Amino acid sequence: MKKYFFTLKFLLSLLCFLISFSAIARPNFIIVLTDDMAVDEFRFMPRTQEYFAINGVRFTNAFVSQAMCCPSRSSILTGRYSINTGVKSNNFPTGGWHVFHELGLESETMAAKLQAGGYSTAYFGKFMNEYGLGNQIPHNYVPLGWSDWYAFVGSPSYFNYPLNENGVIKNYGNTPADYATDVLAKHALNHLNSALNKNSPFFMLISAYAPHSSTDEAIRPTVPVSAPRHKNLFNGIQAPRSASFNQADVSKKPFNVQSRPLLSPEDIDWIDLSFRLRIQSLRSVDEMVGKLIDKLKASPKFNETYIIFVSDNGFWFGDHRFKFGKGGLYDQSHRVPLAITGPNVQPGLVRDDLVVNTDLFPTVLNLAGVTVAPKNYDGRSIQPLLESNKRKTAFNRRSFLIETGQEGRMGIRFDSYAYYETLQTTRTIKELYDTKLDPDQVYNIVDQLTVTSATAISDALAQLRNCKAGTCRKLENTLTDDLVQLTN
Structure with a gap:
């Protein structure tokens, strides 16, 4: 009898261990992806900022390789540079949804890999540019890898838009209840409530349209649209100077x-107005994040869930004389907010390591215990940066490729320098900025490079622009600030 008792006790202990191990090994994920959000705008999301500041790791040197919606989203979902996804713009024939689909990238996304690994997957919001347009693919088509689907059809808008809800197109109007961020929040919260009551792990990607400018033809000039309840916020505020x-x-x-x-x-004056409307539109995203957190906190799965906040690219507010925009070479369009919380993530830590949007794919899959061959992606897992409490944690990336979708406009972002090349007719304009002394990239010091250094850096860019998978990671490790040698 005593022997039976100890055997039973051992089996119960083993069962508890396996259940605990399973919960740790199969975490849940919620990614909140904003659209065209600059780093400086994060401070106008108080609930979100406070939560990640206290509970997570924030990255001050997080970038996207190409600062354009569709290429960046393709890189986030596949872990590949645009040179390796083949999605180089927002529009056909060089990019957009149809190129993403035709290249077979649907089966290569983190969602497809997670779904194959036993996860339920759900998407909410803006997907790829030109999704739902054209006649080649049905307008109500649900891409591979997604268990649940709530995506804008055609050009997104804050009001008067169609949403593909699991294959059924539903049209929304212009009442306060139709405000796009609130509708996405409602669908996401309903899905989360259901997912929390199921045994399978879940993955949610919520892609808010804010603070992107509206595509509604009736709104000119094109500016974001806030929820009616937020229209009086931030009166008199100026855009960053x-x-x-x-x-x-x-x-x-x-x-x-x-x-x-x-x-x-x-x-x-227009830049200031646009900035005010942008941060007004982000307040609804902030409220959505708060509701998701509150819903999670009421569940035992709260401690098993990673929350990732990121944008698909940055934005210009009068920088370099650009009234607005993105898609260029400079840091203002490539640097993005990135913050992560979850199991074993160090609370309240701020890191300045070079992190790129290609890293999200291997990081999520690594944390989920889903194996993908390293030859299939260019990024690297940032799990060590999340879990180590040491600010100086081994992370070997010293540079990465800056893309624009144009072969003649590319660059390398080092730890302390940014180098760009722009082909102009018959000659190449070269730029070099000391990002520590000149973070806004005003003073081009390329003329101060030694001849040998100038050649070495240009050769390095030529190598990086042709890299793939392991060769990308190797080059990112070896192409360092040491290549930059200035004359006295």
């Missing part, structure tokens, strides 16, 4: 910058 704001001397920059006139007072 970086050192590159309305830059006076652009003589050492490429023609697309040199050709721009100085911003007029009317331009600057």
